[in-house]
Amino acid sequence: MKRKWIVALLTTAMLLGCTGTEPKQDAVPSAEAAGDNTGTEIKVESVIPTEKIEGSSLFVKKVEDLPDGFIMGMDASSVISEEQSGVKYYNFAGEEQDVFKTLAENGITHIRVRVWNNPYDANGNGYGGGNNDVEKAVEIGTRATKYGMKLIVDFHYSDFWADPGKQMVPLAWKDMTVPEKADALYAFTRDALIQMKDAGVAVGMVQLGNETNSALCGEHHFENIAKLMKAGGKAVREVYPDALIAVHLANPERTDAYDGFAMKLDAFKVEYDVLASSYYPYWHGTLENLSNVLNGIAEKYGKKVMVMETSYAYTGVDTDFSGNTISDESANIVKDYPFTVQAQANHVRNVIDTVAHVKNGIGVVYWEGTWITVGTNSWEENHEKWEKYGSGWASSYGGSYDPDDAGRYYGGSAVDNQAMFDETGHPLESLRVWNLVRYGNEVETHADAIRDTVLSFDLKGTIELPETVDAVLTSNELLKVPVKWNVTDQDIEQMYAGGVGTYEITGEAEGLPARLTVSMINFNFLQNFGFEDGVPEPWQIEDRGGADQLYVEDKITDSLNGTYHMHFWSAAKESVDFSLFQTVKDLPAGTYQFTISIMGGDAGDTEIYCYALVDGVEIGRTPMRITSYGNWDTQTVRDIAVQEGQTVTVGIYVKCSGAGSGAWGKIDDALLNSQS
Numbered sequence: 001m002k003r004k005w006i007v008a009l010l011t012t013a014m015l016l017g018c019t020g021t022e023p024k025q026d027a028v029p030s031a032e033a034a035g036d037n038t039g040t041e042i043k044v045e046s047v048i049p050t051e052k053i054e055g056s057s058l059f060v061k062k063v064e065d066l067p068d069g070f071i072m073g074m075d076a077s078s079v080i081s082e083e084q085s086g087v088k089y090y091n092f093a094g095e096e097q098d099v100f101k102t103l104a105e106n107g108i109t110h111i112r113v114r115v116w117n118n119p120y121d122a123n124g125n126g127y128g129g130g131n132n133d134v135e136k137a138v139e140i141g142t143r144a145t146k147y148g149m150k151l152i153v154d155f156h157y158s159d160f161w162a163d164p165g166k167q168m169v170p171l172a173w174k175d176m177t178v179p180e181k182a183d184a185l186y187a188f189t190r191d192a193l194i195q196m197k198d199a200g201v202a203v204g205m206v207q208l209g210n211e212t213n214s215a216l217c218g219e220h221h222f223e224n225i226a227k228l229m230k231a232g233g234k235a236v237r238e239v240y241p242d243a244l245i246a247v248h249l250a251n252p253e254r255t256d257a258y259d260g261f262a263m264k265l266d267a268f269k270v271e272y273d274v275l276a277s278s279y280y281p282y283w284h285g286t287l288e289n290l291s292n293v294l295n296g297i298a299e300k301y302g303k304k305v306m307v308m309e310t311s312y313a314y315t316g317v318d319t320d321f322s323g324n325t326i327s328d329e330s331a332n333i334v335k336d337y338p339f340t341v342q343a344q345a346n347h348v349r350n351v352i353d354t355v356a357h358v359k360n361g362i363g364v365v366y367w368e369g370t371w372i373t374v375g376t377n378s379w380e381e382n383h384e385k386w387e388k389y390g391s392g393w394a395s396s397y398g399g400s401y402d403p404d405d406a407g408r409y410y411g412g413s414a415v416d417n418q419a420m421f422d423e424t425g426h427p428l429e430s431l432r433v434w435n436l437v438r439y440g441n442e443v444e445t446h447a448d449a450i451r452d453t454v455l456s457f458d459l460k461g462t463i464e465l466p467e468t469v470d471a472v473l474t475s476n477e478l479l480k481v482p483v484k485w486n487v488t489d490q491d492i493e494q495m496y497a498g499g500v501g502t503y504e505i506t507g508e509a510e511g512l513p514a515r516l517t518v519s520m521i522n523f524n525f526l527q528n529f530g531f532e533d534g535v536p537e538p539w540q541i542e543d544r545g546g547a548d549q550l551y552v553e554d555k556i557t558d559s560l561n562g563t564y565h566m567h568f569w570s571a572a573k574e575s576v577d578f579s580l581f582q583t584v585k586d587l588p589a590g591t592y593q594f595t596i597s598i599m600g601g602d603a604g605d606t607e608i609y610c611y612a613l614v615d616g617v618e619i620g621r622t623p624m625r626i627t628s629y630g631n632w633d634t635q636t637v638r639d640i641a642v643q644e645g646q647t648v649t650v651g652i653y654v655k656c657s658g659a660g661s662g663a664w665g666k667i668d669d670a671l672l673n674s675q676s
């Protein structure tokens, strides 16, 4: 250990004086002082399980070929402020126990902690989010180390939250030039890490900023970001030479962003070991995409890769009287799992499985599994604690530093329903996933939740509610199960009579709540009606003239709706002469209308019309025309009377005499509706 310190000292000495932007030695305590500390030695009580935890009801499919030493991380930044607010944490036996011990007992190997430079206003009031300064990080690190876990230090290099949307400079550094800021950042990092080292904290990894996609510490130019990161990295290498240095980004769904960032890090020679990503399934694309993005970084830049933040809701219910980012109302958010304890574990298992099979994939960290409500009685009671101990995401005092966000929306936790402890501090069964992924625990499956059903019915048609729904099993597989809907004949009458509208129906299946959304619409009986399948089928084409181009085109600017349409073009005169049609069987008896749109030009004399046949006999046609780009002509064939068992064919006929530059056109959005 001592020898490494001498090497670090020499390296520092060599780097000093190289450029004006390098940190100056007199700005910080000497490395000698740091290295020679006799430091506290923490007595480690290793409780991280080396065997399978038996007896869990949690279904866990084993992650095959999980590397030894794979990081199972938990961000526990809020724990101290939670405890100050009166929160108690329990173990699976129901006994009150240090939450860090409980985490370690269930397979967590690393604790992540965010560090803000100075999250306090001039009067000493904390901004919230745990009021996480260096002192808090040392305390959390000490407790993590005690139970055999390593610390991941997440320097935000800000006085409060830093993310892709904001990277505010610490107040004390706001008037600094970039070289001064680099010096200050180096000194701050070094001093913080020395405090951890003095306390005996086992630091495994250090982040140079949090989700630094667009900026760091108020700097937006990459050259400056690189200077700051180098200064931070230098301090890490000096104080904790064995710790990994991580650069942390968000938004892996923007597929080229990480590669662009890694390329710049290389170009500016920023030394780092790990490219870490946030991965929230609601916003950050598929696991397949995540895998591709991380693999790409590992292959191209030879870096280690990991997921530094992920989470999933175990309930849609808010528990702390302060609204959550994800809830039952988050209907516009794509989600792959229901909001259950089992699904939360399935999510974690699948993220681990993904990262474990990526080249150089080293771990997954959860955010933040211990951040639960500080009380279950009232908003007022919780608010008092959030203000006093900083246990909400932001206190009102945060507004003095961050008026636009904290100043307006301060409050409790927005992720209490994504914790791995319930609102009373007892661990959820999902916490066992960190251990069970190593061994598997394929207990008998059962229905865990019922998938929402969404149906559309024609206003003129018949409403038939489904007799089965999709149950999501504990294994995350789907199974059709019988359902009973809470609906009366009167409700159905209202749906027929109410015109276009949407109705929510509840029900029960396998003893679980089921939901059905019924939209009463002017149903379109055509398939691939706007060509969005990217192919013509089931449309048929009869090309009499032999057009040069006649195909489904993917061009949003030339589509009436969506991104696809049917395109035609031909150079020779008379060669545009085709029919495009679709045949529909099993229509309910009734009267229908057919509508279609066309635009185009350079067509000379044209014969264009939409038409309808019933059992092969034409019963109506409506003339159409093309004029110039962007001028869509929409026409309708009405009064298409259909008896039960008859077949209807609807289509468009296009014939152009041609002109110098060739006739062209676009066809889109065909509708076969009940006629009102």
Ligand code: CA
Pocket: 318, 319, 320, 321, 322, 323, 324, 412, 413, 414, 415, 416, 417
């Ligand atoms: Ca909440």
